[in-house]
Each structure stands twice: as C-alpha cells, then as structure tokens.
Amino acid sequence: MDPKRPWECADMSQVRSEIDRIDAALVDLIAERYGYVDRAWQLKMTTQEGAVVQWRIQQVIDRVKARASEKNMPPEMVDMVGAQWRNMIGWFVQYEEEKLRQAQDAKVKSGDNGSA
Numbered sequence: 001m002d003p004k005r006p007w008e009c010a011d012m013s014q015v016r017s018e019i020d021r022i023d024a025a026l027v028d029l030i031a032e033r034y035g036y037v038d039r040a041w042q043l044k045m046t047t048q049e050g051a052v053v054q055w056r057i058q059q060v061i062d063r064v065k066a067r068a069s070e071k072n073m074p075p076e077m078v079d080m081v082g083a084q085w086r087n088m089i090g091w092f093v094q095y096e097e098e099k100l101r102q103a104q105d106a107k108v109k110s111g112d113n114g115s116a
C-alpha cells in the first residue's frame with residue numbers, strides 16, 4: 001500500500017504504521033552508514049589517520065544541522081538532531097578505535113612492526 005501523507009491519516013493506527021515505516025527506513029540508512037564507517041577504519045590502517053578526525057566530525061554535524069534547518073525544523077529540533085548525530089558519531093568513533101586497536105594488536109602478535 002502507498003504511504004499516506006500525514007494529513008491523509010484518519011486514525012492512530014495509520015499514523016503508527018507510517019511512523020513504523022519511517023523508523024525501518026532510518027535503521028536501514030544507519031546500517032548502510034555503518035558499512036562506510038567499517039570501511040573507514042580499514043583505510044585508516046594504511047594512512048595512520050586516527051579514529052577521531054575532529055574537523056570531519058564538525059563538518060558532518062554542521063551539514064546535518066544545515067539540512068535540518070532547510071527542512072524548516074524549529075531551532076530546538078535542529079539542536080536535537082545535531083545531538084543525535086553527535087551521539088551516533090561518538091559510538092562510531094569508539095567502534096573505529098576498538099577495531100584499529102585490535103588490528104594493531106594482531107599486527108604486533110604476528111611480528112609485523114610496520115617497518116618495511
């Protein structure tokens with residue numbers, strides 16, 4: 001069935017179905033984002049770039065908040081969206097740090113000290 005626009009919903013069960021549809025799509029997008037973060041730590045092993053890239057974190061949050069403003073969200077909601085991203089990025093950075101640490105440990109154990 002076609003998605004209903006908000007004003008087309010005649011009862012709460014229709015509203016809840018649409019919210020469930022949107023939540024599933026958001027989770028799918030976060031899963032897709034995770035795929036790229038997973039690739040990021042692998043590439044950072046060769047560039048020696050750390051998990052935390054402060055300028056990039058700021059850029060991502062600025063972009064997301066600008067987009068939220070363009071969508072006419074009230075300022076408090078723009079801040080809320082920014083906070084959600086900060087939280088998500090915080091988790092991804094920890095994930096990358098852990099992966100990089102594990103990869104480094106495996107390298108040390110295998111006797112590869114990085115010098116060619």
Ligand SMILES: C=C(O[C@@H]1C=C(C(=O)O)C=C[C@H]1O)C(=O)O
Nearest residue numbers: 040051052053056057060089092
């Ligand atoms: C993906 C990266 O790694 C980290 C995670 C980020 C993210 O989840 O958007 C952003 C910056 C990084 O600290 C990156 O450096 O771009």
